[in-house]
Amino acid sequence: MVSLASSSAGSMLPPPTPSQTRPVLGKRDSSYLDTDDEMGLSSSTKRLKVAFSPRVDVRIMEDWNEKSYDLVKEEVRLGVEQHLAHGEGRDDTHYVKLLQLLSQHVGSDDAPSSALLKKYLLAINAKVSALGQCNKLATAVLDLSWLGRDDIFASLYVRFLMGVATTHSKFIPSILERLVSHFARLPASLGRLPREMTVSRATMFKRVHGAVKSLLRQVPSATAALTRTLKAEFPDDLANSRSYLQYQKHLLRLSEYLPELKAEVLAILTQRLVSIDVQVQLDLEDLEDEAEETLLHQTPRLKGAQPSQEDSDGTEDDSVSESEETVADAELRLRDLRLKVAKMDGSMDLLFEYYAPLIESGLKAELNDAYHQLLAHFETFILPNRTRHAQFLVFHFAQTLPEHAFIFVRRCIQTIFEPSRSLSLRLNACAYLGSFVARGSHLPTDLVREIFVDLSRELESMRKRYEPTCHGPDKRSYSVYYAIAQAMLYIFCFRWRDLQMGAASPEPGDEDMTVEDLVAEAKDLVWLPSVKEILQKNMLSRLNPLKVCAPAITSEFADLALHVKFMYVFSKLESNKRVRLGNAYVARSAGALSDMGRRETAMDRKLGEAHLQLEVYFPFDPYHLPQSKRWVEGEYNEWKSPQGMQRNDEEEEEDSGDDSDDDSLPEDLEDDLPEMDAVSVSS
Numbered sequence: 001m002v003s004l005a006s007s008s009a010g011s012m013l014p015p016p017t018p019s020q021t022r023p024v025l026g027k028r029d030s031s032y033l034d035t036d037d038e039m040g041l042s043s044s045t046k047r048l049k050v051a052f053s054p055r056v057d058v059r060i061m062e063d064w065n066e067k068s069y070d071l072v073k074e075e076v077r078l079g080v081e082q083h084l085a086h087g088e089g090r091d092d093t094h095y096v097k098l099l100q101l102l103s104q105h106v107g108s109d110d111a112p113s114s115a116l117l118k119k120y121l122l123a124i125n126a127k128v129s130a131l132g133q134c135n136k137l138a139t140a141v142l143d144l145s146w147l148g149r150d151d152i153f154a155s156l157y158v159r160f161l162m163g164v165a166t167t168h169s170k171f172i173p174s175i176l177e178r179l180v181s182h183f184a185r186l187p188a189s190l191g192r193l194p195r196e197m198t199v200s201r202a203t204m205f206k207r208v209h210g211a212v213k214s215l216l217r218q219v220p221s222a223t224a225a226l227t228r229t230l231k232a233e234f235p236d237d238l239a240n241s242r243s244y245l246q247y248q249k250h251l252l253r254l255s256e257y258l259p260e261l262k263a264e265v266l267a268i269l270t271q272r273l274v275s276i277d278v279q280v281q282l283d284l285e286d287l288e289d290e291a292e293e294t295l296l297h298q299t300p301r302l303k304g305a306q307p308s309q310e311d312s313d314g315t316e317d318d319s320v321s322e323s324e325e326t327v328a329d330a331e332l333r334l335r336d337l338r339l340k341v342a343k344m345d346g347s348m349d350l351l352f353e354y355y356a357p358l359i360e361s362g363l364k365a366e367l368n369d370a371y372h373q374l375l376a377h378f379e380t381f382i383l384p385n386r387t388r389h390a391q392f393l394v395f396h397f398a399q400t401l402p403e404h405a406f407i408f409v410r411r412c413i414q415t416i417f418e419p420s421r422s423l424s425l426r427l428n429a430c431a432y433l434g435s436f437v438a439r440g441s442h443l444p445t446d447l448v449r450e451i452f453v454d455l456s457r458e459l460e461s462m463r464k465r466y467e468p469t470c471h472g473p474d475k476r477s478y479s480v481y482y483a484i485a486q487a488m489l490y491i492f493c494f495r496w497r498d499l500q501m502g503a504a505s506p507e508p509g510d511e512d513m514t515v516e517d518l519v520a521e522a523k524d525l526v527w528l529p530s531v532k533e534i535l536q537k538n539m540l541s542r543l544n545p546l547k548v549c550a551p552a553i554t555s556e557f558a559d560l561a562l563h564v565k566f567m568y569v570f571s572k573l574e575s576n577k578r579v580r581l582g583n584a585y586v587a588r589s590a591g592a593l594s595d596m597g598r599r600e601t602a603m604d605r606k607l608g609e610a611h612l613q614l615e616v617y618f619p620f621d622p623y624h625l626p627q628s629k630r631w632v633e634g635e636y637n638e639w640k641s642p643q644g645m646q647r648n649d650e651e652e653e654e655d656s657g658d659d660s661d662d663d664s665l666p667e668d669l670e671d672d673l674p675e676m677d678a679v680s681v682s683s
Contacts, residue, residue, distance in 0.1 A: 076123040102140040128163040147204040148191040183250035184243040277387040349628040365403035399442040434487025435618035438494035473544040485545035500525040581612040
């Protein structure tokens with residue numbers, strides 16, 4: 001660059017001929033922001049009518065920072081005005097030079113310094129009203145490396161963002177996208193720019209959040225765009241655990257200074273947690289199915305046997321290759337599965353830490369917004385899905401206060417008996433209610449008794465309503481009734497000690513004996529009023545819940561009820577072996593007359609009656625995620641058999657058979673992955 005230091009009169013030289021070659025744009029492609037006025041930059045340039053004196057003092061400027069702000073301002077003015085001019089007046093020479101300057105890579109030798117870029121920021125900000133038709137220029141400024149520069153530069157950059165956002169709303173999504181993308185990916189190298197002081201990642205994150213906060217303060221209407229950006233920028237399943245969890249931490253940080261977005265942020269986190277939780281369960285099922293498929297199709301070869309001529313047809317090498325590919329694919333899927341589990345574990349731990357101070361703040365349960373927010377997200381995202389771990393957020397915080405437990409239980413009961421809710425939602429609510437009451441170790445005895453009595457009354461009311469027209473056990477017609485019955489049987493198996501009220505015929509010294517001692521001495525117990533009678537009526541009714549409830553639950557209940565002298569149901573279980581499910585529905589269904597008297601098909605024999613019975617689904621099964629399990633330690637009721645209780649030999653043989661067929665995980669995953677749902681109540 002030259003500087004005109006002095007001049008005197010003299011002969012004039014002819015003006016230089018400008019290059020007709022179109023300047024090359026910077027490395028960033030922002031063509032998606034082009035408008036009709038900027039589809040193509042003008043390649044025409046005007047000949048400058050300037051002559052120089054031979055006695056002019058010509059000096060090469062080694063430092064671009066010697067440019068004055070007035071000169072920079074004039075360059076920007078000329079570039080913008082000539083770019084927006086119409087007809088022959090349009091000239092993009094200065095405009096392209098601006099783009100080239102701003103698009104220089106920060107590490108290149110020709111990159112402008114922070115001091116010079118500050119002048120350009122000020123000058124371009126002064127022309128912000130014209131940037132609506134200068135999309136490439138606006139984008140070039142947005143793409144500047146600003147986080148690793150000094151505080152003054154960062155302030156000028158944020159001021160530019162505010163000016164662009166308030167003047168041209170079309171740039172708001174692009175601004176937010178650039179800011180939010182740093183939540184997951186902010187390498188330390190961005191804070192180590194050439195010729196700049198090192199800026200820590202903590203400072204850079206502070207600057208990003210400061211920019212987001214300022215933008216939302218200046219443009220409140222940008223809230224919707226920010227919400228969309230937060231969802232769109234959420235790391236996918238291929239992201240590493242660090243960036244995945246880092247993004248969530250910064251979303252929670254954002255919700256602190258934007259409280260109007262707190263509910264939306266927590267909804268995003270909960271929704272993604274549920275998504276990865278469900279995906280892990282599906283991956284586990286696929287993994288087990290494929291393993292079983294491989295075992296079934298492997299043909300063992302006797303030791304020492306030689307391959308036949310038919311086997312040696314040149315395909316052996318191919319089979320080895322396919323085997324190697326299969327092994328590699330399996331290892332890759334196991335690695336991806338471990339990654340998902342690590343993300344889920346970290347996400348759970350993060351949400352536990354976030355909710356803990358808010359829910360355990362000492363506020364009354366009805367005034368605790370954080371707890372009610374958690375319950376709302378439970379109903380919206382967790383309850384409709386078959387998750388394995390996400391629900392333990394509610395399991396933990398519902399036990400922090402008796403009032404919290406009461407509110408959660410009442411919500412489940414409301415869902416169960418609300419006809420407008422879908423059937424699957426009502427059945428899931430039954431499972432959650434039964435599992436919570438059975439497994440929650442911090443639930444007070446009074447609450448357990450109250451819930452069990454309420455359920456028994458509802459069960460009896462439904463029996464009286466359904467039995468007159470009932471032709472036999474039928475899950476499809478009375479599914480909610482059977483779900484309540486199964487929940488009660490499950491609760492009894494874990495909470496029978498809370499449902500008894502002492503010895504039926506007290507003797508001297510009984511007051512010093514525990515309920516375990518009373519049972520061990522075969523003494524009769526007193527149970528909650530009317531509970532025993534109601535259950536007996538229902539177990540022996542025409543609805544026959546012992547036939548429809550899951551066999552694992554009914555058999556465990558039968559053993560326990562006999563041992564504690566609560567009820568004898570083995571005769572009913574024996575007679576149920578001669579009852580075939582499905583006939584009742586066919587007999588009473590007006591639209592199924594064609595099925596009456598149909599023969600048993602091979603599919604019926606293959607499926608058995610399992611699809612006509614309730615499944616063993618209780619959501620609060622043991623929690624095994626290594627990092628976050630610390631939050632539920634001591635809050636979980638493990639199965640504990642009464643003293644002296646023996647299970648019959650047939651059941652023990654069946655259980656041992658089930659254990660041998662159990663789809664166990666590979667040994668290298670046992671420490672990383674959660675255990676699958678157990679089939680037995682006593683797990």
